[in-house]
Amino acid sequence: MKVDRTINNRTGNKDLIKDINIYHCINAIRSHDLISRAEISKEIGLAQSTITKIINPLIEDGLILEVGDGTSTGGRKPINLKFNNDFGFILSVKIEASKLIIALCNLEPSIISTSVTDFKIGTSYEELLPILIKELHLMNQDRVFAIGITISGIVDDDKGMLISSTLLGWSNIHLCDDLKKEFGVVIFIENDVNAFAVYQLNSEFGKGHNSFVCMTVGEGVGSGIIINGKLYKGEFGGAGEIGHQILFPGGKKCYCGQHGCLEMYVNEDEVLHRIEQKIGQTVTYNQVFRENVVDKKIVDETMLEVYNFVGIAVINLIMQMNPQRIIIGVKKEVDTELLETYLKEIIRENWFYKKAKMETEICFTVLVNEKFVIGMAQIVTNEIVNNSILLGEFNSVFGD
Ligand SMILES: [Zn+2]
Known part of the structure; x- marks a missing residue:
């Protein structure tokens, strides 16, 4: 299932602006290895006091880390901030004609471990689903926030389904609903070449x-x-x-x-x-x-x-x-x-x-394969970090 992108559940402009500010703060931190509050302020144009108000709860949650002393331009040395890439994990899956590749990735995203399972060419979706579920359970662990599936064919990511894959001979497959029932986390689906293209961005x-x-x-x-x-x-x-x-x-x-x-x-x-x-x-x-x-x-x-x-x-x-x-x-x-x-x-x-x-x-x-699964994990990370924050769903996605 995809994160709902609508903003109907927001209580008003004030909440929305707050969420957008959180989004800009987190993205500023994610896009640097280390960054100080003063540098974030300069980059996104918010007062340092506002940034501190936004960042402090995220530090308490463990999503943002404070590390060492930054380079001082005189006076008190600033503390640098870092996005905690190991705060949560994603299972990124590539379904090929006769192979399932599953990678456990952190939020960077980089691969922590991988499993490869062979199956017969021509296997139906109904036959493959229990194999996929079994292998995902073997790779699953605490703080897996989402699963991303990349597959050859035309996908409807809003409906979370594979419309048609000539490579697999499957059509109208509600993959995200089926996995959501089993794992209870957000599930994303994307065409494999699109995931490969997203990988190329970095x-x-x-x-x-x-x-x-x-x-x-x-x-x-x-x-x-x-x-x-x-x-x-x-x-x-x-x-x-x-x-x-x-x-x-x-x-x-x-x-x-x-x-x-x-x-x-x-x-x-x-x-x-x-x-x-x-x-x-x-x-x-x-x-x-x-x-x-x-x-x-x-x-x-x-x-x-x-x-x-x-x-x-x-x-x-x-x-x-x-x-x-x-x-x-x-x-x-x-x-x-x-x-x-x-x-x-x-x-x-x-x-x-x-x-x-x-x-x-x-x-x-x-x-x-690594390029496809990392690209898929990148799509998932962007979606869960950006959209959940914009929606004020931070606690429901990242909370305990
Ligand atoms: Zn053709």
């Missing part, structure tokens, strides 16, 4: 960049859009489903029901199919990319053929979004140097670059 590629698009290219193709530092999800939650943009009208039948979707021309099955046609025998992903049984020249040539289509998708993204950069997530076996050079050549052919020299930067990063 990564070497995304940090300091306000607007970027994160593309994932592997078994499927997806994207997560960050605008002004925030995830853009569209009106119905499906923004960034670029894998199902039609590249060839009347082309190959896609499992989504359309014909000619981008994903059908760039996914791993297509890469293997093209290689098989060239070498005249069947091969697996592991044989090609881990055991190197196929001549690298053939693999490289095939990847470039496929990345020709990725390049079209990248140009389309540049035309639609005009982002500062596009971060492309690929499996670690992929030769990113080769593809980066090639993609840069392709996008320099685009009209924006040719006419105005507006160059979107392209960078590659490796798809690993």
